Amino acid sequence: MPELCRFYGIIIRMYFMDHNPPHFHAEYQGARAEFDIRTLEIIAGGLPARAHALVLEWAAQHRQDLMNN
Secondary structure (H helix, E strand, O other), X not given: OOEEEEEOOEEEEOOOOOOOOOEEEEEEOOEEEEEEOOXXXXXXXXXXXXXXXXXXXXXXXXXXHHHHO
């Protein structure tokens, strides 16, 4: 799975041609979550609160790039 970004120990990845809805994967210290790109809601898994907030902030800034991928 290609790595899109790494920050504060959080890894953001995205599979190409993956199942719907369009989403990305985030991992932090062994915790994993999938985020819907359109709504930025978690659709699977979970992250600690601080990591979750950082991922949401990052995703809001990069949403259009994520949708284009």
